[in-house]
Amino acid sequence: MAVRLGTRLGAMVAALVLLPVMAVLTSAPAAADTRVDNPYVAAHGYVDPWWYASAAAEPGGAVVAISPTAVWLDRVSRVEGTPSSPGLRAHLDEAVLQAAGGSSPLTFQVVLNDLPDRNCTRPVSNGDFSVAADGLNRYRTEYVDPIAEILADPAYQRLRIVAIVEPDFLPGLLVPATTGRCGAVQASGAYPQALRYAITRLHAIPNVYVYLDASHHGFAGHSANFGRAADLLASIAGASGGGPSPVHGFTVNVGGYNALAEPHFTAETKINGQPVKMSRWVEWNDYVDELSFAQAFRQRLIAAGFPSGIGMVIDTSRSGWGGPDRPLHRSTSTDVNRFVDESRVDRRKSVGNWCNQAGAGLGERPRAIPAIGIDAYAWIKQPGVSDGSSVNVIAPDGTRPDPMCDPTYAPVTGAYVPSGALPGAPPAGQWFGAQFRQLLANAYPPL
DSSP: OOOOOOHHHHHHHHHHSOOOOOOOOOSOOOOOOSOOSOTTTTOEEOOOHHHHHHHHTSTTGGGTTTSOBOEEEOSTHHHHEETTEEOHHHHHHHHHHHHTTOSSOEEEEEEEOOOTTOSTTSSOOOOSOOGGGTHHHHIIIIIIHHHHHHHTOGGGTTSEEEEEEOTTOTHHHHSOOOSHHHHHHHHHTHHHHHHHHHHHHHHTSTTEEEEEEOOOHHHHTSHHHHHHHHHHHHHHTTOTTSSOOSOOEEEESTTOOOOSOOTTOOTTOEETTEEGGGSTTTTTOSOSSHHHHHHHHHHHHHHTTOOTTOEEEEEOTTOOOOSTTSOSSOOOOSSHHHHHHHHOSOOOSOTTOOSSBTTOOOOSOOEEEEETTEEEEEBOSOTTBOSSOSSSOOOTTOOOOOGGGSTTOOOSSSSOOOOOBOSSOOSTTSBOHHHHHHHHHTOSSOO
16 A cells, blocks of 8 residues: 655655655554554554655666665664754654554654664674763663653654664674673673663553564574573563563564575485585574574573563565575585585575675565564665675764675685675665665565
8 A cells, every 4th residue: 555755754855856745545543552462463664755765766666665664773863863864753753644644553663773882793883882981871861761752752652663672682692702892791781781771661652562683593593592592582571580571572684684484495404314504504503594583483482481472573675585596496416515505595605794795685575474473574674775885984974884894805714705795885874776776686576
């Protein structure tokens, strides 16, 4: 169904490109007095006008431009907004306008992504706060509190607000400290304290649904991490004691490229007597895709103390891996490594590669209840928005480039495994037209 872009941000978009005004919905939704089981059911999603303008301006982009995506708050400055980036209140005002006259509620997705020393396992951490500089308290007062105050405004009480809390924080807690930042994070307990504060503060707003991030199969799917991750999440969310938790559900693959489903093999498939999990690609992981992992991890979360109705959301924005390089059938090779490389639809050089990946495509379109235990497939990461600069240039907002975004970079871990990043990428958060056009061309299911 078509969605109308509101007048506030819609006017800003119209100044950038001439776009058709989409039809308005009919009749107003009731106020959100109580939370529903699944905020994605019988609801429309928020269409970000900035992303709409960028996507629709690309050849063929209008087909997906009205898809709902999330609003990312990865810097304090993005909460209030900057000259080039509308703030949270501006987006919410636009969401109210899109919902006006609608026959069903509107679901608004917002991502909190600014932990002290966030992504501490990576060479670069571009957050605002550091544990060594009172980062925990500043995270609470300068970041979470202003977000919560805006979301609690009665003007937004009719919206279903899905708050996705801190993508991919788990590696910083569950692997041995690989950087000084991770050492400080683990020694201070800053991550769990910050997360508890955020989810509790947000849950107190009646129409906010808190989804805590659970990483992805490439990390949490390993047997050494699977149970530990679930137990840690239960501890953070207060579910291990069996009481009510402020967490409504969990997200996986946020901003990632992991295949939703590998159709030609599982980790238990055997080739010439050898299980696929022994291959270089799978690396002893018990899962090879996000759907099987999310469904199994949900059961482990329930065992850790979460209610049986807990749901999972999978980010499918860049997990399609279609196009001419997608294998149509399983390999006939009897060599386990060759079998996996010829059979897998995920064409990355390594499961650990995450920046502007060459060959990726749009994945399943956003929709509710696509599979058992899954609340929704969602486009949490906006397709076409760069993960980071491919060259060593600091962005105007101070964002530093991560070496994994350099196409010539390979981590020093033994065998040479290139980053698989596309060349010509702008700094993180900026529009990357070449990537978006690739995502369109390689979409699966095809557009």
